[in-house]
Amino acid sequence: MAFNRVAIVGLGLIGSSIARAARENMPAVTLAGYDADPGVRARAGELGLVEVAGTAAGALRDADLVILCVPVGAMEAAAADIAPHLSPSVIVSDVGSSKASVAAALREQLPHARIVPAHPVAGTENSGPDAGFATLFRGRWCILTPDEGAAPEDVEAVSQFWAELGAKVEVMDAKHHDLVLAVTSHLPHLIAYTIVGTASDLEGVTESEVIKYSAGGFRDFTRIAASNPTMWRDIFLANKEAVLEMLQRFHEDLTMLQRAIRWDDGDTLFELFTRTRAIRRGIVEQGQDVARPDFGRSEA
Numbered sequence: 001m002a003f004n005r006v007a008i009v010g011l012g013l014i015g016s017s018i019a020r021a022a023r024e025n026m027p028a029v030t031l032a033g034y035d036a037d038p039g040v041r042a043r044a045g046e047l048g049l050v051e052v053a054g055t056a057a058g059a060l061r062d063a064d065l066v067i068l069c070v071p072v073g074a075m076e077a078a079a080a081d082i083a084p085h086l087s088p089s090v091i092v093s094d095v096g097s098s099k100a101s102v103a104a105a106l107r108e109q110l111p112h113a114r115i116v117p118a119h120p121v122a123g124t125e126n127s128g129p130d131a132g133f134a135t136l137f138r139g140r141w142c143i144l145t146p147d148e149g150a151a152p153e154d155v156e157a158v159s160q161f162w163a164e165l166g167a168k169v170e171v172m173d174a175k176h177h178d179l180v181l182a183v184t185s186h187l188p189h190l191i192a193y194t195i196v197g198t199a200s201d202l203e204g205v206t207e208s209e210v211i212k213y214s215a216g217g218f219r220d221f222t223r224i225a226a227s228n229p230t231m232w233r234d235i236f237l238a239n240k241e242a243v244l245e246m247l248q249r250f251h252e253d254l255t256m257l258q259r260a261i262r263w264d265d266g267d268t269l270f271e272l273f274t275r276t277r278a279i280r281r282g283i284v285e286q287g288q289d290v291a292r293p294d295f296g297r298s299e300a
Helices: 013-025 038-047 056-060 072-085 100-109 152-164 174-201 207-212 216-225 229-238 240-262 266-285
Strands: 005-009 030-034 065-068 091-094 118-120 141-144 168-171
Touching: 005 013, 005 056, 005 072, 013 030, 013 038, 030 038, 030 056, 056 072, 065 072, 065 152, 072 091, 072 100, 072 229, 091 100, 091 152, 100 174, 118 152, 141 152, 152 168, 174 216, 174 229, 174 240, 229 240, 240 266
Parallel strands: 005 030, 005 065, 065 091, 141 168
Antiparallel strands: 118 141
16 A cells, blocks of 8 residues: 555544545555544544544654545645644645645645645535445545646555545546536535525425425435535635636526526427436446436335
């Protein structure tokens, strides 16, 4: 293995899943961890996820890889916290969903560090150390966005680490990553938050009716809208340019659909729905979801 001791800063869903996956797939690697929340540290210790340290400095001791698993809005502060204790030989990575802003924050606080930003495109609406599981990254993509000056061997080492956790690894420019994720992740979350919020604000529909009569589409939106509020607030603000660009495009497309419905333009609707159906089939064919009607939900 490229790494002997890995320090995980932030022990929520992603951090705890990294720990579980590493224990399962890389038993020889020593895992240390720290979280700013004392309750999370205590629970991570009870679960035996990592060697829990009381400070970030303690977690970093002898580590050759540090992974920052904190919300993107807290990334700069987390980097500043570890800066005085960082060995010149250690590689620093992260799991943030916005890469250009995170990379800039890491470079600002860690100007001499070996930085390889990463984004595992995986997660659930749940949070906290109990929410993690070892197979979260299996078959999912992890996108690395190193600067041009990053050492190839460092990029390869981080790539190997994620491959050992079960992920498929892609290297991408940070700005391009942010544009892609604005379409595939950030905008869908924004739409979900909006739709669920609109339903809760309708004066003619009670909350009990919204819950009682939720059809599959609305129910799936509520799952997305239940995601960590702090994390998603930070993502939208950190990736604002790409999100606003995609939001403008979405608004234009929505206006087109509004016009088609108003003027009984069934051909336009049918053509769009046919194209979107093909996208769904492509996602299933690439193994990024299952084709079961319940999307993996239990019928119990």
